[in-house]
Amino acid sequence: MGRKLLLDKAHIENIRLYDVYRREGGYRSVEKALKTMSPDAVTEEVKKSGLRGRGGAGFPTGMKWSFLAKPEGVPRYLVVNADESEPGTFKDRYLMEFIPHLLIEGMITSSFALGSNRAYIYIRGEYAWIVDILEQAIQEAKNNGFLGKNILGSGFDCEIYVQRGAGAYICGEETALLESLEGKRGNPRIKPPFPAVKGLWDCPTVVNNVETIAAVVPIINEGGEEYAKIGIGKSTGTKLISACGNIKKQGVYEIDMTISVEEFIYSDEYCGGIANGRKLKACIPGGSSVPILPANLLLTTAKGEKRMMTYESLADGGFATGSMMGSGGFIVLDDTQCVVKHTYTLARFYRHESCGQCSPCREGTGWMEKILLNIENGKGKMSDIDLLWDIQRKIEGNTICPLGDAAAWPVAAAIRHFRDEFEWHITNADEAQRRNYGLMHYADPIHVPVTA
């Protein structure tokens, strides 16, 4: 049984309400930070904890905080990115829905560390009901003196505002989020300048994921060094994984990053194995943007080691044989799933969500979608596969924001690992309309060359 730091109290009845949350030890981190620590000390604790951004990129949070420019007389802002729109990722929703005070508490402590007197939660528009939950929590915190002027007599003022997005995936990109928060069209900004220097209303801003900010609470409560003891290597602490797809028990799991991918999928504590007695074919371990892996490469790395649920292990082998931790959207595909159709679905999503600002992403995503639809409908040509590869290659890295990469990687990985399924779809076009390619060799053990 792994340790739980974020969701350990999530199942207590009425934990959503302030009184219960407080009774269960809530807001201790605010008291500790504001009464006994300096803002820099809080940042130092977060640095020591080794906490990495939970939104997808995995950038060390403490380091991000220390990059924040602190010019005199200029306000600084903390913005929480709750625009959780990645297909397959729904961990923040769970956290905000069931234990909203954890986020509020983390925001107050983080705001104190950053010197931000105004913090924003930018929440995706589709999470309409969660806005009410958060606003109720903010009001309760305010009524009990944890928000507003002179919190706990420390002289620190803090207000939290919730802003709903209008339903665009791109607004999860931090600079597009800031544009949208300012009331403009949600187009990503060209970096540099980075938000840490010129963010919201041209002021220094830190944008963090919901889970990252929530994780600040146990870090301050237990100390950064204690937190860093959990996990392996640079993957410290616990991570929320939203598991979905063809598994027995879909849902949000909190894992300490010490278990293997195999254990996560097959143990009864977590996903409980593949549903309906089917076999594991492929998996996207970190939300739709990260490369898909076939079963064999998912469970063991190319070196023949067991793949663990950590940032490093999931990325082992680079994009050639590895993937990414991403945002923790764990999508499992069994042997009845068609990788071509799946890739088409993702391409359609990215075409729809591209902001249209820069040319490679605007035009390339639509092109890839059309080609993939042709292949899926049995109208593909052999040359289409190489064409797809060339298109994704020309999008990746050449765009303003990571959405271009996010659109290119799934297509690249699908072709890299499942090329024969694509080819089968083209050569056996009629049959492909009636049945799926199946598992084939995708779970076969990988040949690991023995080195002397």
Place this chain on the structure above:
Amino acid sequence: MADEVKKEAPANFKVTIDNITIEVAPGTSILNAARKIGGDVTPPAMCYYSKLQGSGGKCRTCLVEVAAGSTADPRPMPKLVASCRTNVMDGMIVKNITSDRVQDARAGVVEFLLLNHPLDCPICDQAGECHLQDLGYEHGKEGTRYEFKRRTFEKEDIGPYIQLHMTRCILCYRCTYVADQLTDNRVHGILDRGDHAEISTYISKAIDNDFSGNMIDVCPVGALTDKTFRFKNRVWFTKPVDAHRDCDNPKCCGKVTLWQRGDDVLRVTSRKDEWGEVQSYDGKPGWICNICRFDKKKASDWIIEGPTSISRHSVISQGHYEGLQKPKETIAEVMGGRDPKLLMDIHSISDVNSVEIASLPGPATSKTFEKSE
């Protein structure tokens, strides 16, 4: 920002672009440094416009490779960077045409830009002075690999002066910057997103502002063209002359290029520099007002300064102006009096072909093509 030059900067930065070293002021973008060198070293720019603040970074045609960040930190940048929005550092080494990666990426961007472009150059008023034509010619491939229907949009009327062809738009956003920075109120913008994003006015409101015409000048393609010049003539048949008038509008510089056919003024535009941008006078961009652009269409309205110098490579310089000395045909001479075989005499195909357009004194009109019966 690219054009913010720090005054107190102690020394100039040395930057090497394609093995040519140049000294520029700190705060200069790679693109502007390359423009100082000029020639092939300069990356093409479809969305960046030095006179419009905040423009650039979107089209990705100006991507370059930074082989060394600076003397202090000589690590290369992992990704190609947009040269219009990346400032030079001291000792930076940039590769543009010497980098295969850049050439490959640029060919990709050109392909993407042309993917849904209608390629209706034969009926497009921008043809001949279109930056996308130049870009496609210089960096594009001869064919497309796109086998699908091209994107179309519903036609929209945006007022009496400007014609919008959304199918030709490459979404460079320059016209929105013009509206933001030159006019007092922007009434148009980008609606929708992704490949279905389009330039539009708010509920078909006409664009009507003293300086809205400058959107035509900044548009790199034929998406925004002059309605008063629509289908009047091909630009290479018209003769550009520099002219000026005393304009009452204090924001209007009054210095223009008249595009003439005979003595008729077919079109008035602002004067362009070698990068296709509006020329600056005393550090201020020479934008012109709509009165000068659309209403002063008589040669007598203007004080003519003389012919505009046009780059020899421009298609406009190929215009056959009156009074031009044509080289004589020598084929018959060298072939001993024998004329080469004429494959097809198009004059007999249609009456339209019997008109020698180049020798007309004025613009060709429908009257020119009427049958003389």
